[in-house]
Amino acid sequence: MLITDINQMKQISKNLKKEGKTIGFVPTMGYLHKGHISLMECSKKDNDITIVSIFVNPTQFGPNEDLDKYPRDLERDLKICKEVAVDYVFHPKAEDMYPEGYSTYVVMETLTDKLCGKFRPGHFKGVLTVVNKLFNIVKPDKAYFGKKDYQQYIVIKKMVEDLNMDVDIIGCPLIREKDGLAMSSRNKYLSQEERERALSISKALFKAKDLFEKGETNPKNLIKEMKKIMENNVDEIQYIEIVNPKNLEPKEKVEKGDIILVAAFVGSTRLIDNIEL
Numbered sequence: 001m002l003i004t005d006i007n008q009m010k011q012i013s014k015n016l017k018k019e020g021k022t023i024g025f026v027p028t029m030g031y032l033h034k035g036h037i038s039l040m041e042c043s044k045k046d047n048d049i050t051i052v053s054i055f056v057n058p059t060q061f062g063p064n065e066d067l068d069k070y071p072r073d074l075e076r077d078l079k080i081c082k083e084v085a086v087d088y089v090f091h092p093k094a095e096d097m098y099p100e101g102y103s104t105y106v107v108m109e110t111l112t113d114k115l116c117g118k119f120r121p122g123h124f125k126g127v128l129t130v131v132n133k134l135f136n137i138v139k140p141d142k143a144y145f146g147k148k149d150y151q152q153y154i155v156i157k158k159m160v161e162d163l164n165m166d167v168d169i170i171g172c173p174l175i176r177e178k179d180g181l182a183m184s185s186r187n188k189y190l191s192q193e194e195r196e197r198a199l200s201i202s203k204a205l206f207k208a209k210d211l212f213e214k215g216e217t218n219p220k221n222l223i224k225e226m227k228k229i230m231e232n233n234v235d236e237i238q239y240i241e242i243v244n245p246k247n248l249e250p251k252e253k254v255e256k257g258d259i260i261l262v263a264a265f266v267g268s269t270r271l272i273d274n275i276e277l
């Protein structure tokens with residue numbers, strides 16, 4: 001069922017909780033793909049009720065980013081949600097989420113100024129604020145986030161811990177296309193030729209993992225090999241970092257369980273990807 005009214009969504013969730021039902025929540029920005037569907041399937045397995053939100057959150061986009069052109073197709077998304085048999089789709093209006101005079105934000109003092117946060121100032125402030133608002137409206141027992149957006153997953157986990165919020169954050173595996181490209185709504189922006197070049201990102205990650213498994217533990221060497229693969233294909237590498245998976249601090253010697261995080265532009269499309277070692 002599609003719900004667009006915030007108060008109606010709050011009331012539905014309140015009633016579900018009164019009935020003793022568990023609520024699983026999958027926040028999205030829509031233009032759904034198999035990555036999103038995998039989160040919905042996880043939620044359905046664990047909970048009585050699954051609620052998906054579709055909201056392109058304006059506060060997490062920078063002034064020169066793609067808020068206006070972000071792909072939107074509600075009809076298609078609703079069809080997918082129906083096929084997967086989610087119980088409710090929450091699709092609020094931006095003017096209801098952020099009415100005139102809106103002035104309260106959630107700011108995290110660590111973790112958000114590095115990696116994506118360094119290149120997208122204010123991004124995580126917008127993400128944490130909207131996720132907090134959505135949690136207050138939907139009141140989930142568990143919320144599902146993809147590890148494709150790995151920093152986002154860690155930052156949200158920390159917010160929930162720091163603010164003693166009553167929701168379990170579940171991180172779900174990154175889903176790829178058959179040829180290795182990480183699924184993302186923004187892949188729609190890529191031309192055929194750009195998509196080919198974008199494959200160098202996952203190729204570089206797979207290569208680095210292979211080299212690590214063969215014994216290379218110097219992050220500089222792994223990153224150098226990745227750059228060799230990506231340099232002539234992508235248009236800009238924003239970062240390649242090998243970090244501790246919990247605190248996102250760069251590693252001097254790579255160990256099993258560390259994670260390689262990448263952000264790069266192909267044409268005007270910014271893509272992120274990662275691999276766990």
Ligand SMILES: Nc1ncnc2c1ncn2[C@@H]1O[C@H](COP(=O)(O)OP(=O)(O)OP(=O)(O)O)[C@@H](O)[C@H]1O
Pocket residue numbers: 027028029030035036038039144145146147148149172173174175176182183184185186187
């Ligand atoms: N390939 C994927 N595998 C697993 N989870 C994913 C994947 N892509 C997106 N998700 C998750 O889906 C949720 C909603 O993400 P969002 O709607 O921004 O999709 P997206 O494809 O990441 O879009 P974008 O183009 O903004 O990167 C997030 O928790 C995100 O991590």
Ligand SMILES: CC(C)(CO)[C@@H](O)C(=O)[O-]
Pocket residue numbers: 027028029055057060127130131149152
């Ligand atoms: C978590 C989220 C739905 C908040 O707008 C968004 O950042 C996303 O889609 O990953």
Ligand code: BAL
Pocket residue numbers: 029060061149152
């Ligand atoms: N998938 C994270 C949302 C964003 O890029 O704004």
